[in-house]
Amino acid sequence: MSDTNARIAEIVNGNDVVLFMKGTPLFPQCGFSSRAIAILDHLGVDYASVDVLQDMEIRQGIKAYSDWPTIPQLYVKGEFVGGSDIMMEMYEAGELHQLMADAQVKQAG
16 A cells, blocks of 8 residues: 555544545635535534645545545545535435434534
8 A cells, every 4th residue: 555545544544524625614616616515514523634736746645545536535434435526416305314414423512
């Protein structure tokens, strides 16, 4: 396992919910990342974020790690959930809320 993969695995497995995104929750740098943050904030769950624009190794490595070509990427309890579109579909269907409940993700605050 490469150093980058090991770093990603540590982040993914060290947080109940983590979003790899462009920018930060306060200043998302793309519309898809902004939408992903809005969904997580609306769910009210505690989550970590990683700004891939600050680390090119993570930016490229996360795509190989998940075998998913785009960012943002959401992980819950170490499992890859998907990107912004999948998050939106799951949110609208009530599936994302159920996933968080089933995973016993703690609420923010």
